[in-house]
Amino acid sequence: DTAVSQTPKYLVTQMGNDKSIKCEQNLGHDTMYWYKQDSKKFLKIMFSYNNKELIINETVPNRFSPKSPDKAHLNLHINSLELGDSAVYFCASSQETAANYGYTFGSGTRLTVV
Amino acid sequence: GENVEQHPSTLSVQEGDSAVIKCTYSDSASNYFPWYKQELGKRPQLIIDIRSNVGEKKDQRIAVTLNKTAKHFSLHITETQPEDSAVYFCAATNQAGTALIFGKGTTLSVSS
Numbered sequence: 001d002t003a004v005s006q007t008p009k010y011l012v013t014q015m016g017n018d019k020s021i022k023c024e025q026n027l028g029h030d031t032m033y034w035y036k037q038d039s040k041k042f043l044k045i046m047f048s049y050n051n052k053e054l055i056i057n058e059t060v061p062n063r064f065s066p067k068s069p070d071k072a073h074l075n076l077h078i079n080s081l082e083l084g085d086s087a088v089y090f091c092a093s094s095q096e097t098a099a100n101y102g103y104t105f106g107s108g109t110r111l112t113v114v
Numbered sequence: 115g116e117n118v119e120q121h122p123s124t125l126s127v128q129e130g131d132s133a134v135i136k137c138t139y140s141d142s143a144s145n146y147f148p149w150y151k152q153e154l155g156k157r158p159q160l161i162i163d164i165r166s167n168v169g170e171k172k173d174q175r176i177a178v179t180l181n182k183t184a185k186h187f188s189l190h191i192t193e194t195q196p197e198d199s200a201v202y203f204c205a206a207t208n209q210a211g212t213a214l215i216f217g218k219g220t221t222l223s224v225s226s
Contacts, residue, residue, distance in 0.1 A: 033213065041201055043158070043216040055212050090157065100165075100207065102148045103214065105157040 003027050006091050006106035013081055014114055021076045021109045023091030030096055031055070032074040033103065034066060037088040049074055081113045116141045116208050120217025129226045133191045137204035137217050140185070144206040147180060147187045148214065152201045161202075162189070194224045 004025045013019050025032060033056075034046040048056035049068040063079045074091060088110050092103035117140040127133050139147075148163035164171045164178045164187065171178050175194075180187040187206075191198055201221050205214040 031212075041152075041219045041221075043203060043219075045213050045215070048213050050212075100146045100211065102146075102160045102163055103158075105159070107157050 002107075004091060004093055004104050004106040006089075006109050008109060009107060010110050010112075012112045012114065015081055015083060017081050018077070018079045019081060019111070020078070021089055021091075021111075023074045023076075023106055025072055025091075025093040025104070025106075027093055027104060029093035029104070030071060031094050032068065032071075033092045033094075034074065034076050035090045035092060037090060037108070039087070043090070047074075047076075078111075081111075083113050086111055086113045116144075116206075116215050118204060118206050118215050118217040120204050120220060122220060123218065124221045124223070126223045126225065127194050129194060129196060129224055131194055131224075133194050133198070133222055133224075135189045135202055135204065135220045135222075136186065137188070137206075138184075138186050139206040139215075141206070141209045142182075142185065143209045143211070144185075145211065146207045146214075147178070148205050149178060149189050150203045150205065150216075152203065152219075154200075158203060191222075194222075196224050196226050198222060199224045 031050045033048045047066040051071045052068045065077045068074045088108045091106040095101045120137045145166040150158035151161045152158040175192045177190040201219045204217040
């Protein structure tokens with residue numbers, strides 16, 4: 001069983017489209033995150049949810065909207081995709097809110113906007 | 115804002131040599147410092163971590179040291195092997211303890 005699973009693994013889409021990425025964890029963790037990894041490999045936090053409640057919302061365009069239907073799922077919806085959105089998006093989870101036990105990352109979704 | 119600086123950005127060593135990667139963090143409230151290894155096309159994976167009440171931790175060929183006064187922590191890999199080649203990220207908890215802030219990564223290349 002994959003601990004943190006993301007779908008799809010690859011996503012190629014045109015500018016202006018709307019797309020979603022899904023994430024599910026079966027570890028029983030309370031907190032889930034979305035990180036963006038750009039072409040220079042920099043991992044930057046976008047959002048964090050704890051038990052379906054939004055904890056962190058970094059400076060991210062409001063075209064990005066996270067949704068957590070339950071504590072095992074955190075999805076990311078992106079409207080009006082732009083070229084600069086091309087990146088690898090990683091979902092992660094951790095015990096509790098404090099990130100004091102490290103993250104388990106999903107396998108990533110490589111988004112390419114053309 | 116909270117920041118984690120990581121050096122060097124690239125590191126090339128010969129098999130069997132040691133490798134050291136250094137990080138500094140800005141927030142004195144940070145209390146947890148993990149290191150992640152990311153192989154090409156794969157997810158980052160936790161390799162070792164250290165908490166603020168400990169100065170050093172070792173796991174086989176990997177060790178991490180922490181100097182809270184100077185806000186420095188380092189990863190030491192001894193007897194490097196080609197399979198150690200990857201991007202290594204340091205991280206520190208943010209001020210609220212709600213997330214990890216990552217360094218920009220070090221690309222380690224171990225040649226045989």
